[in-house]
Amino acid sequence: MDEALRKRLIEAVARTVIANAEELTQLDRQIGDGDHGLNMKRGFEAVLETIEATAAKPLPDAVKAVGTTLVMKIGGASGPLYGTLFLALGKALPETPSVSILAEAFAAAVEAVKARGKSQEGQKTMLDVLVPVAAMLRASSGDGEDLIARIRATALESAEATRPMRAIRGRASFLGERSIGHVDPGARSSALMIAAVCDAVGG
């Protein structure tokens, strides 16, 4: 993977998060503390500030550098959670991954997020997007050109599917039944980031 592609991917994710910060904040205002969009925006603005140096690094180091920035800058609970996702992903990725290696690395990163958040799928969190995407990536290793389009669709649909769920983890869990009927902000931000990656690699 060359430097131009690394830069394009990081930029796509960062710009998408920043462009949708207001929507994420609105979602978080309904079932959380209303800071998700702002926190994510602060984190990814910091990522953009150092994008040249980051993109110049080999893929594993570039991904880890993004993770470290997110940990240090986001501030909310999403900082360590997204930071862990990127740090674990960078740790598991080689410089030029095949689809099957990427699938294994992504699955390992999702496991690390589960451990960090002491959470599982079905609890109305970002994992409700990450887990199905990891599963699809693993199942489809190497098959077909529509993989990118299917991952994109799965991510966005899985975020929407958190709407009827009741939150078990995170701030929204304080609301109990009242968390039902709202899309989880972390699931939505995960879906937006995955969709941005899919678009940037030409889905």
Add this chain to the structure above:
Amino acid sequence: MAQEQRQPPSANVGIVIVSHSRKVAEGAADMVRQMVGDAVPLDFTGGNADGGLGTDVAAILAAIDRAWSPAGVAILVDLGGAETNSEMAIEMLAEDRRGRVVVCNAPIVEGAVIAATEASGGSPLDVVKRTAEELSPQ
């Protein structure tokens, strides 16, 4: 209490208070100080890097450093992000310190006061943590 019998502050477990709010963290630290004086190393942090409500890994790392004791440090937290960010900070510590810092699953104010009181008697880290956690509803 005979002053000369008291252990030097650095021999006791340190306490770090991590809240989303700087005012909450500072207020809890004031209450701890009133209970235990300077018998335990104590520090606090609250708020995100922009000064708003939230928690900040870098600030937590700095607070652990200021409250450092060879006996270890017990961290008291409020809501979810404070816990997750504290755990992240612990993992980022130098290897020789990492195993000597714990997050207590306890109410932040009561937990900090109880933990510090236990620590002021010279109890080891696991006892300090357990005493604070006895406050938690099961």
